[in-house]
Amino acid sequence: MSNRGTEVGNLLPVKTWMKNASIKAVLNALAAGGKEARFIGGCVRDELLKLPVNEVDLATPERPERVIQLLEKAEIKAVPTGIKYGTVTAVIRNNTYQITSLRKDITTNGRHPVVEFTDDWREDAMRRDFTFNALSATPEGVVYDYLNGLQDLADRRIKFVGLAEERINEDHLRILRYFRFMASTGFLNDDKVSHQICIDNAYLLSHLSGERxxxxxxxxxxxxxxxxxxxVMVKSGVTQYFLPEAMQTNLTKHLIRVENFVNEHINIIIDPIRRLASLISTNRSNADAIAQRLKFS
Structure with missing residues (x-):
C-alpha cells in the first residue's frame, strides 16, 4: 500500500489561510526539497466544520534538520521549538507555522515520547489522538483520511484513534483534550466506554505540568x-486532580447569562480567568495557590 494513503477527493475549497503570501512561501520552501507537505490536524478539521481557522500546522516527510535548511535557504526564520520531537516553527511576516516531520512513537511515558521519523503518512496518523485530528490536506485541498475521520466529523462524534486507554497512556493530556473537543464542537459522547476511561484515568492529570x-x-x-x-467534569471528579477548588457550576451558569446580556449591547472579550473565578469558591491564599499551580506567570 502506498504511504500516501487514501485519497478522498478535493473536499476543501482553497481558502485564504491556505494561499496567503506567508503560507505559500513556507510551502514553496518545503516543496523545493522534493517532498510533499500537507496541512494537518486542527486547521483541516476546523475548515471542514466551517469554524474559524486560528492555527495552521504542516506536516512533511522531511526530517527536522532538513526543514530548517529549506526554510533558511528561502530566507524564512526557522526556530527549533521541539526538534527532538520533529517540530520546527517557521516565522514569516509576523506569522508562525509549526512544521512537524512525520513520526511514530517508540516509547511513551504519558508526557514526553521518544519518536522515530518516518515517510509514511498513515503511520503518522496512527499516533494521533482522535480520528478527525488525523486528517491531512494538500495545498490544493485534497483530503487524506486514513481512520474514518471524515465520517466521524459528519456524525459529530469524538473517536479516539484505536484504544482510548492506549492513547491516554501515551499522553495524559488527551483526557483534557477529549473534554475540550466536547466543549468546542458540541459533539456526542455516545462512546460510553471511552468517556468512562477518561474519567477513570483522570488521576493521571496530576502528573502533568501546570503549563500544559x-x-x-x-x-x-x-x-x-x-x-x-x-x-460533567466537576460531577465526575475529573477536576479534583488539577483544580480541587472547583466545587460547583451555578455561578458559571449565572455568568453565561450576564455575558450574553452584555454582548447584546457591546462586544466583550471572553476571559478564561473570569470564567475560572466563577467556578471556584476560595479565599485569597488559595487563589494564589491556584495561580502558582497552573503557572499563571
Missing part, C-alpha cells in the same frame, strides 16, 4: 459549550 494543564483547560473555558462540559 492551564493551556488546555483555558481552551475549555473559552469554548461555546463550556458550562455543560464543566458540569
Amino acid at each position: 494543564i492551564r493551556e488546555e483547560f483555558f481552551k475549555i473555558l473559552i469554548s461555546e459549550n463550556y458550562n455543560d462540559v464543566l458540569e
Whole structure:
C-alpha cells in the first residue's frame, strides 16, 4: 500500500489561510526539497466544520534538520521549538507555522515520547489522538483520511484513534483534550466506554505540568459549550486532580447569562480567568495557590 494513503477527493475549497503570501512561501520552501507537505490536524478539521481557522500546522516527510535548511535557504526564520520531537516553527511576516516531520512513537511515558521519523503518512496518523485530528490536506485541498475521520466529523462524534486507554497512556493530556473537543464542537459522547476511561484515568492529570494543564483547560473555558462540559467534569471528579477548588457550576451558569446580556449591547472579550473565578469558591491564599499551580506567570 502506498504511504500516501487514501485519497478522498478535493473536499476543501482553497481558502485564504491556505494561499496567503506567508503560507505559500513556507510551502514553496518545503516543496523545493522534493517532498510533499500537507496541512494537518486542527486547521483541516476546523475548515471542514466551517469554524474559524486560528492555527495552521504542516506536516512533511522531511526530517527536522532538513526543514530548517529549506526554510533558511528561502530566507524564512526557522526556530527549533521541539526538534527532538520533529517540530520546527517557521516565522514569516509576523506569522508562525509549526512544521512537524512525520513520526511514530517508540516509547511513551504519558508526557514526553521518544519518536522515530518516518515517510509514511498513515503511520503518522496512527499516533494521533482522535480520528478527525488525523486528517491531512494538500495545498490544493485534497483530503487524506486514513481512520474514518471524515465520517466521524459528519456524525459529530469524538473517536479516539484505536484504544482510548492506549492513547491516554501515551499522553495524559488527551483526557483534557477529549473534554475540550466536547466543549468546542458540541459533539456526542455516545462512546460510553471511552468517556468512562477518561474519567477513570483522570488521576493521571496530576502528573502533568501546570503549563500544559492551564493551556488546555483555558481552551475549555473559552469554548461555546463550556458550562455543560464543566458540569460533567466537576460531577465526575475529573477536576479534583488539577483544580480541587472547583466545587460547583451555578455561578458559571449565572455568568453565561450576564455575558450574553452584555454582548447584546457591546462586544466583550471572553476571559478564561473570569470564567475560572466563577467556578471556584476560595479565599485569597488559595487563589494564589491556584495561580502558582497552573503557572499563571
